[in-house]
Amino acid sequence: MNNEKRGELVIMRNGRIAVPSNGNGGLDGTRSGHFGHCDVFTFIDVENGKIKQVSTVPNQEHVQGGCMVPVNLLANHNVDALVVGGIGMRPLMGFKQAGINVYHDSERASIRPVVEDLIAGNLPQITDDQVCGGGGGGMHQR
């Protein structure tokens, strides 16, 4: 990925970002509050710190206990970073195991500014105590 660390934050030079999105997604679309229930994932390919290409992939049907399905989906599409508003402990552990960094923004609905912040190194990675459920903060936004 060839990215640059700045303290706890990472400036993204190269790689693929995934954003759980509503409707058709895309850079000018809106984010889905919970990655497991999104309509599509918007993929943003970054090259030399610039947005090179944007694409989408439909999410799979969400079934109880199936939170590893999107983990496999994104891993199979060579995603390097994911931005969520909320996520459970199990998928978070899955993404960590798959080598996908998970970033957190629970405030902004628009995709573009969040992606721009991630590329610029202004978005924090989610911590284990910020996950949904288990007394860990409960950031579900359905």
Place this chain on the structure above:
Amino acid sequence: MNDHRTIKILLISRNKSALSELKSGLGKKQVQTEWVESGSIALARIAQENFDLAVADENLADMTGLEFCEEVIAQNPMVNLAAVSTLSPADFHETSEGMGILMQLPVSPTQKHAEKLLNQLSTILGLAERIEFKINE
């Protein structure tokens, strides 16, 4: 899902009889089950082998079923989970939120629960293999 793949399921309970009905129901041609008596033994088995599903009784010899599920998630989140619990469905959902538990099972689950569990597991394992991709910009 690949029709020829063997599904590996780990059953964990203090007494073998607690999950024996469920085990009978899981006894299909392409399903391999193994029973162990404690959470720590189960975690050691999961470290050694790839299980598709672990089913935990409500209280194990060394931890609760839900504590076991948390340990599995930290160790290997790819293992699917089911747990016996006497909590109401709403309380179970609240307590296990984020753990991605496939199914809450009643005490002494039956062959019917086994069938439902296998169907749910098959759906998930099948979904993990269907992928589409579309470039739009």
